[in-house]
Amino acid sequence: MEPFVRATFALFIGHLHRYLGNEVECEDVLEDVYADIWENPDHLRDVEDERHLLKTVYLYYMRKRLREVYRRLNRRASLSQEDLQNLMAPDLGLCDLVSQEELKQLLHKMLGKLKARERKAIELWMEGMSNRAIANQLGTTVGAVKMLEFRTILKLREMLKEQCRASGGEE
Amino acid sequence: MMNADREIQELLADYAGALRDGCLPMFLKSLTREEAKRISESRDFWEATEIVRLMNSAGFGDKMVTPDVGLFISRVDAGIASRMKKAQASTRNPSRSHVNLQ
Numbered sequence: 001m002e003p004f005v006r007a008t009f010a011l012f013i014g015h016l017h018r019y020l021g022n023e024v025e026c027e028d029v030l031e032d033v034y035a036d037i038w039e040n041p042d043h044l045r046d047v048e049d050e051r052h053l054l055k056t057v058y059l060y061y062m063r064k065r066l067r068e069v070y071r072r073l074n075r076r077a078s079l080s081q082e083d084l085q086n087l088m089a090p091d092l093g094l095c096d097l098v099s100q101e102e103l104k105q106l107l108h109k110m111l112g113k114l115k116a117r118e119r120k121a122i123e124l125w126m127e128g129m130s131n132r133a134i135a136n137q138l139g140t141t142v143g144a145v146k147m148l149e150f151r152t153i154l155k156l157r158e159m160l161k162e163q164c165r166a167s168g169g170e171e
Numbered sequence: 172m173m174n175a176d177r178e179i180q181e182l183l184a185d186y187a188g189a190l191r192d193g194c195l196p197m198f199l200k201s202l203t204r205e206e207a208k209r210i211s212e213s214r215d216f217w218e219a220t221e222i223v224r225l226m227n228s229a230g231f232g233d234k235m236v237t238p239d240v241g242l243f244i245s246r247v248d249a250g251i252a253s254r255m256k257k258a259q260a261s262t263r264n265p266s267r268s269h270v271n272l273q
Contacts, residue, residue, distance in 0.1 A: 001251065005244050018228040022193030027238060027246075035250040070199065077199045078207035084199070086217065087186075093221040103229045126230035128191070131184055149187070150180035153219045153226075160222070 001038055008053070012062075014100060015054060019066055019089065029069060033061045051097050058096075063089040094164050110159045118152040121145060177206055179213045187223045191231060 012033065016026040037044065043060040047053045066089035070077075077084060095103060111119050117138065124134045135145045177185065182202075189198035202210070210216050 001247065002244050005247055006240060009240050009243065014228070014232050017232050018224045020193070021190040021195065021227055021231070023238070025193070027243065031243070031246050031250055034247045035254055038247075038251050039254060070196070078202045078204045079199065080207070080211065083207070083211050087220065088195070090221070093224075095225055096221075100228065100232055103225060107225065107229050122226070125187070125191075126226055128231070131188070143181070146184040147180045150183050150215075150219065153183070153222045154215055156222050157218050 001034065004037075005034055008057075011050065011054060012057065015058065016062065016066075018096070020069070025069060029062065029065045032065045033057065036061045036065070055092065055097055058092065094160050106160075106163070107156075110156055110163075113159060114152060114155065118148065118155070121148050122152055122156075125149065176203065179209055179216055182206055182210055183216055183219050183223070186220065187227070190223060190227050 009030075012030055013026050016029055017023075020026050020029065037057070043056050044053070047056055067085050070084055070088045071081075079087065095106065098106065111122060114122070120138065121134055124137060125131075129137070131142050131145045131149075135142045138145065138148075140148075185201070186195075186198055189195050
């Protein structure tokens with residue numbers, strides 16, 4: 001198991017970070033994922049490349065564990081079980097299997113097509129600034145920043161769809 | 172996250188902030204019944220969450236503190252050893268064979 005863990009650790013933990021955003025939880029989930037793979041490795045038998053490996057591991061091993069992390073919260077959360085699952089461990093989306101580098105390039109390209117104010121709001125958010133700090137930078141209110149981010153994110157989503165259509169991808 | 176009744180754009184901003192800061196459970200707990208309903212019915216919210224995840228990954232994936240892999244492997248080994256032990260115990264004691272190993 002050790003060579004497999006060494007070879008895949010960075011890839012898997014980076015992917016988990018997309019859904020959890022918390023290093024400690026990523027490690028806990030990944031620990032269970034590897035033990036599950038050890039117990040039942042059949043799904044990985046015909047894996048062809050890194051992207052196929054990530055897709056298989058996400059669909060057959062990670063998703064189940066991601067859902068478990070938040071299942072215990074469900075008694076106190078107002079979201080339905082289905083919504084909670086879709087939020088925490090969704091179906092694979094348009095770019096979920098794209099590598100970190102490809103993703104950065106893609107986002108950079110899409111951000112370049114936005115209006116200056118929209119781009120600034122997203123870039124500041126990605127630098128780790130709070131919405132209040134972004135509002136101060138843009139000279140507006142927190143509420144206006146949230147609305148700007150929301151609209152811009154939907155715009156980015158449309159761009160991504162277009163990109164996928166143009167390259168003959170999903171959707 | 173303190174607003175009692177947040178609009179969908181505020182909910183998305185709070186989800187994004189929680190994901191970025193690694194505190195999603197707080198966001199989930201903060202949702203009222205009305206807000207949960209609003210999320211459930213908003214196609215825009217669900218579409219936007221995908222982009223938020225990608226932004227989070229592109230912006231912060233590299234900054235994540237990666238743990239010592241050697242130490243992590245010993246945790247995985249311990250987990251596997253524990254599962255083996257449970258499996259052996261259940262085969263030794265047939266009366267307990269119905270116990271779910273998961």
